Amino acid sequence: MLYLFTAIHPEAAPVVSHxxxxxxxxxxxxxxxxxxxxxxxxxxxxVQTAAAVxxxxxxxxxxxxxxxxxxxxxxxxxxxxAGQCFRIHKLTDAGSGRDFYPDIMMPSAFPExxxxxxxxxxxxxxxxxxxxxxxxxxxxxxxxxxxxIFVYKIVSDHGTDAAVLTPQRVTELVGNVLQGIxxxxxxxxxxxxxxxxxxxxxxxxAEKLCEYLDASVTMKSEIMKLAFYLELRGADAAETIRxxxxxxxxxxxxxxxxxxxxxxxxxxxxYCLR
Amino acid sequence: xxxxxxxxTAFDKTGTACPETGNRPALRRALSRVYVEEGxxxxxxxxSILGRLPGSTVIPIKDYKNVFNRPNQPAxxxxxxxxxxxxxxxxPYLYPxxxxxxxxxxxxxxxxxxxxxxxxxxxxxxxxGMYPSGDIVIFVNLxxxxxxxxxxxxxxxxxxxxxxxxxxxxxxxxxxxxxxxxDFARKxxxxxxxxxxxxxxxxxxxKLPVTGNMIFAVTVSPDRISRRFEHRTPPLADRLxxxxxxxxxxxxxxxxxxxxxRTEDFETLYGELFEQVRTxxxxxxxxxxxxxxxxxxxDYLKRMRRNRPxxxxxxxxxxxxxxxxxxxxxxxxxxxxxxxxxxxxxxxEKIFFSEELPExxxx
Ligand code: SF4
Numbered sequence: 001m002l003y004l005f006t007a008i009h010p011e012a013a014p015v016v017s018h019x020x021x022x023x024x025x026x027x028x029x030x031x032x033x034x035x036x037x038x039x040x041x042x043x044x045x046x047v048q049t050a051a052a053v054x055x056x057x058x059x060x061x062x063x064x065x066x067x068x069x070x071x072x073x074x075x076x077x078x079x080x081x082a083g084q085c086f087r088i089h090k091l092t093d094a095g096s097g098r099d100f101y102p103d104i105m106m107p108s109a110f111p112e113x114x115x116x117x118x119x120x121x122x123x124x125x126x127x128x129x130x131x132x133x134x135x136x137x138x139x140x141x142x143x144x145x146x147x148x149i150f151v152y153k154i155v156s157d158h159g160t161d162a163a164v165l166t167p168q169r170v171t172e173l174v175g176n177v178l179q180g181i182x183x184x185x186x187x188x189x190x191x192x193x194x195x196x197x198x199x200x201x202x203x204x205x206a207e208k209l210c211e212y213l214d215a216s217v218t219m220k221s222e223i224m225k226l227a228f229y230l231e232l233r234g235a236d237a238a239e240t241i242r243x244x245x246x247x248x249x250x251x252x253x254x255x256x257x258x259x260x261x262x263x264x265x266x267x268x269x270x271y272c273l274r
Numbered sequence: 275x276x277x278x279x280x281x282x283t284a285f286d287k288t289g290t291a292c293p294e295t296g297n298r299p300a301l302r303r304a305l306s307r308v309y310v311e312e313g314x315x316x317x318x319x320x321x322s323i324l325g326r327l328p329g330s331t332v333i334p335i336k337d338y339k340n341v342f343n344r345p346n347q348p349a350x351x352x353x354x355x356x357x358x359x360x361x362x363x364x365x366p367y368l369y370p371x372x373x374x375x376x377x378x379x380x381x382x383x384x385x386x387x388x389x390x391x392x393x394x395x396x397x398x399x400x401x402x403g404m405y406p407s408g409d410i411v412i413f414v415n416l417x418x419x420x421x422x423x424x425x426x427x428x429x430x431x432x433x434x435x436x437x438x439x440x441x442x443x444x445x446x447x448x449x450x451x452x453x454x455x456x457d458f459a460r461k462x463x464x465x466x467x468x469x470x471x472x473x474x475x476x477x478x479x480x481k482l483p484v485t486g487n488m489i490f491a492v493t494v495s496p497d498r499i500s501r502r503f504e505h506r507t508p509p510l511a512d513r514l515x516x517x518x519x520x521x522x523x524x525x526x527x528x529x530x531x532x533x534x535x536r537t538e539d540f541e542t543l544y545g546e547l548f549e550q551v552r553t554x555x556x557x558x559x560x561x562x563x564x565x566x567x568x569x570x571x572x573d574y575l576k577r578m579r580r581n582r583p584x585x586x587x588x589x590x591x592x593x594x595x596x597x598x599x600x601x602x603x604x605x606x607x608x609x610x611x612x613x614x615x616x617x618x619x620x621x622x623e624k625i626f627f628s629e630e631l632p633e634x635x636x637x
Contacts, residue, residue: 089307089331089333090333090335099335099336099340100344101309101333101335101340101341101344103344103347103348103352103357104302104307105301105302105348105351105352105355106300106301106302107302107303107306112331114333141344141345141346142345142346143346144346145346145347145348146344146346146347146348147347147348147351148348187300188300191300191301192351193350193351195583196583196584222590225588225590226590228583228588229585229588229589229590232583232584232585232588233585234585269590272590273590273601273604274538
């Protein structure tokens with residue numbers, strides 16, 4: 001699932017139409033959803049952004065391999081061309097002077113740049129400037145790893161010409177690069193490894209063992225860990241548990257008291273470590 | 275860029291981790307991003323390292339900790355294709371050796387970290403528990419470390435491990451640090467250096483002048499253990515070749531059978547390893563050997579289990595005073611087995627164990 005964050009509606013419009021999203025709520029910002037993505041319209045400025053990001057991530061918590069993308073327009077010094085899109089590798093919060101570094105683990109099709117986030121519009125930027133990026137990253141990185149936070153900025157103006165920027169023009173600038181941004185984020189999401197987890201069969205066998213041993217919560221946790229270890233070792237955990245039960249002659253789920261169960265658990269541990 | 279031109283196989287020619295590690299082709303090249311601390315730019319080493327990484331994206335930073343200590347990093351992914359951070363080391367430069375590390379009877383046992391993290395990727399590596407990041411930090415101000423050592427040497431001799439938190443020979447093509455350490459060691463005979471390595475950096479080491487106060491501590495493991503747990507490391511034959519060549523050049527060589535990893539067929543695997551060592555090296559010329567079973571602090575293991583659940587991290591270890599290891603009975607068996615095999619071709623005094631093993635302990 002992709003989580004996209006934009007500050008203003010003209011930036012969000014191409015995303016909403018790309019995913020055919022519906023607005024679903026939000027107090028600090030507006031949250032839109034489809035089956036494939038979540039869009040958060042944060043509003044402008046660092047405080048608004050931080051509040052909207054925090055709200056969205058707590059009401060729709062991202063999963064293990066979900067990617068968070070902030071995209072939007074930025075100001076730039078003379079010499080940059082409107083429409084140029086950059087993948088941001090360093091964000092500076094101008095207020096505090098703090099720097100943040102998204103971890104770009106996969107080469108980007110877009111050139112990279114640093115971005116400074118300011119709290120009010122900047123008439124003569126000396127570098128790429130916006131009003132959201134650092135606040136977005138700072139909030140998002142509390143919950144999501146640094147490689148899963150992507151920031152893209154599209155040059156829209158040079159400060160002095162910001163006033164003539166129309167909503168249609170902003171939508172056009174974002175729309176021109178949206179596909180490239182989405183495919184980069186999706187490609188990375190698909191490259192992320194899945195955390196190993198206990199298979200359903202091993203889980204069922206381990207639960208059966210817990211039942212036979214009248215396992216307490218602590219004992220159950222140990223049994224699950226042993227089953228997980230067996231699987232990571234490449235052993236068939238379910239089969240190992242079954243053969244242990246049969247070798248121990250355990251066929252009656254209510255045949256053991258917990259004290260005896262503890263003793264049998266010790267034996268099971270040794271059995272796993274053979 | 276190959277990390278070093280001396281036989282290191284940590285990364286292929288494009289800087290990508292070797293395919294057998296399961297690295298995904300989509301990842302960035304190793305060392306293709308270099309963060310440079312503002313203060314580090316002034317050092318010649320910074321320029322020379324950057325010169326060896328053409329085409330890398332260079333990002334200036336205020337303090338290496340802002341990158342290396344970021345919260346929520348994908349350390350296991352970074353390990354596959356690490357970024358490089360060039361920084362200036364701040365004091366203290368020397369640390370007393372940790373209790374879980376062997377001192378080989380040396381009284382003033384210290385270590386220093388002029389590089390943090392390693393190009394290899396051993397599943398059991400404690401660095402994954404110690405550092406929040408898989409990126410590699412190189413501190414470019416070795417002279418400051420040398421200055422402090424010179425002061426300490428006025429008081430007493432020093433046994434200093436310089437390749438604990440990294441593999442310096444594997445990075446020699448990039449850093450040239452071993453060459454600097456060798457020069458320094460030659461000028462300071464009361465300094466005894468230990469350089470731990472799993473590399474096959476033969477040509478890098480062969481270029482160094484021979485000095486009696488520099489020990490190359492070559493860690494060896496059975497090939498099957500290496501392939502299973504020590505990703506990107508050279509095969510046993512190459513490590514033994516490094517040890518053999520270093521011995522033939524008159525260098526001090528220590529072999530480290532540490533950590534020994536317990537598997538179902540432990541005795542077969544390690545029995546073959548000891549035999550291979552016996553038959554392929556002039557063992558009488560070895561300075562000594564160290565033997566230890568896998569052990570790790572509870573705090574480190576907790577982080578490793580979270581970040582990288584795998585066979586070696588989720589093993590049901592026993593916690594003894596905050597250190598996880600195999601069950602005492604298993605440790606005793608493993609060490610006793612090693613002792614029996616090693617005393618077949620090495621004098622007892624040359625064998626150092628990670629923990630006391632009662633004399634004559636039966637198998
Ligand atoms: S060679 Fe040593 S330092 Fe490097 S990853 Fe392996 S255990 Fe860690």
